[in-house]
Amino acid sequence: xxxxxxxxxxxxxxxxxxxxxxxxxxxxxxxxxxxxxxxxxxxxxxxxxxxxxxxxxxxxxxxxxxxxxxxxxxxxxxxxxxxxxxxxxxxxxxxxxxxxxxxxxxxxxxxxxxxxxxxxxxxxxxxxxxxxxxxxxxxxxxxxxxxxxxxxxxxxxxxxxxxxxxxxxxxxxxxxxxxxxxxxxxxxxxxxxxxxxxxxxxxxxxxxxxxxxxxxxxxxxxxxxxxxxxxxxxxxxxxxxxxxxxxxx
Numbered sequence: 001x002x003x004x005x006x007x008x009x010x011x012x013x014x015x016x017x018x019x020x021x022x023x024x025x026x027x028x029x030x031x032x033x034x035x036x037x038x039x040x041x042x043x044x045x046x047x048x049x050x051x052x053x054x055x056x057x058x059x060x061x062x063x064x065x066x067x068x069x070x071x072x073x074x075x076x077x078x079x080x081x082x083x084x085x086x087x088x089x090x091x092x093x094x095x096x097x098x099x100x101x102x103x104x105x106x107x108x109x110x111x112x113x114x115x116x117x118x119x120x121x122x123x124x125x126x127x128x129x130x131x132x133x134x135x136x137x138x139x140x141x142x143x144x145x146x147x148x149x150x151x152x153x154x155x156x157x158x159x160x161x162x163x164x165x166x167x168x169x170x171x172x173x174x175x176x177x178x179x180x181x182x183x184x185x186x187x188x189x190x191x192x193x194x195x196x197x198x199x200x201x202x203x204x205x206x207x208x209x210x211x212x213x214x215x216x217x218x219x220x221x222x223x224x225x226x227x228x229x230x231x232x233x234x235x236x237x238x239x240x241x242x243x244x245x246x247x248x249x
Contacts, residue, residue, distance in 0.1 A: 004084050005164045007177040009055045012092065014195050015179060019053035021202045023181050023188045025209070029202040030190065038188040040170035040180075042101055043125050043144035046133075050142035051183040052123035054094040055192070058169075058176050059085040061099045061107070061128070061153070062161040069159040081160035082153075086112060088163070091120035094180040098167035099128025103146060105153040106131030107160075110139070117141045125180060125187050127169045128158075144187050211236045 018026065023039075030038050059082060085095055095116065099107050108116075108124070110132035116124065123142035130136055133148035153159060164176040172189050174180075179190040190198055212225040215232075224232050 004088065005176070006088060007055055007057060007164060008192075009090070009093075009177070010179060010192050010195055014199060015053045015055070015092065017199050017203070018179060018181050018190065018195065019051055021181075021199070021206050022051065023183050023185045025202050025206050026181055026190065026198060027185075027188045029205055030188070030194070030198050033194060033197060033201065035191070035194070038172065038190065040125060040127070040144070040172050040174075040187040040189060042127055042146050042170040043187060044146070045182075045184055045186075046130075046143040046145050047137065047140065048184050050123070051181075052094060052142045053179060053181045054092040054122040056096045056174050056176060056178045056180050056189070057085050057088055057093050058164055058167045058174055059095060059097045059107075059160060060162045060165055060167045061097070061102070061158040063100070064157050064159045080154075081163055082107060082112070085160075085163045086116050086119070089116055089119040089121045092122045093120075094122050094182075095124050096167065096169050096174050096180060097124070097126040097128065098169050098174075099126055100158055101146065101170075102128045102156075102158050104149060105129065105151050105156040105158050106149050107153060109152070110135040113139055113141055113143075123180075123182060125169060125182065142182070144182050207240065208236055211239050214239075 027038050097107050106129050107126050108130050126145040129147050129149040130145050166175050174189050177192050181188050208228045215225045
């Protein structure tokens with residue numbers, strides 16, 4: 001068995017703050033910092049109403065070649081790399097799987113998902129399928145997947161090849177330790193070294209949107225309040241000062 005590399009986990013406060021902002025604002029604001037498209041395309045919410053953020057543990061699948069991989073599901077469990085990514089799961093981690101957008105083979109089933117939840121994993125992103133979807137739904141575990149299948153990967157055309165290596169998930173490059181934020185809009189990947197910069201930029205955006213949303217709900221002029229115009233800036237700054245005073249009271 002190859003030596004499995006580990007990841008360096010980012011500051012938990014940073015991760016939690018990114019989760020509060022959400023994928024839509026993060027995806028838009030990171031484009032202004034040089035990452036044109038951070039959206040992991042294809043995987044969609046298995047359960048709605050979930051928001052997660054955490055560092056990526058990655059699992060790479062490859063096309064099956066029988067001289068390289070001819071493993072029975074139960075005969076030699078430790079030879080299966082998909083188990084080894086789960087062994088590394090810590091509280092708040094997100095497992096990101098490059099399953100080659102394959103719709104015929106399930107990456108994880110009920111038992112593996114139960115184990116991951118029990119380890120404190122935040123969620124799962126799979127560019128492919130899971131199995132045991134009814135039981136998986138009962139687990140109430142956040143997942144973003146392409147679909148479900150009754151087949152296990154040992155039956156068909158892909159096999160788990162490597163853990164914590166760069167992967168292509170939903171057309172995006174994901175490096176081990178990158179921060180994943182996912183909600184009902186989908187999943188985005190935030191390079192860990194850009195985490196604080198995107199938090200500062202997106203946090204300011206989210207704050208003026210709160211003000212604009214309030215004014216629009218009161219019948220305010222769309223042209224004035226979204227996006228926030230120069231004419232509304234003084235009003236926004238006053239609202240912001242009042243918010244800060246209220247928060248400190």
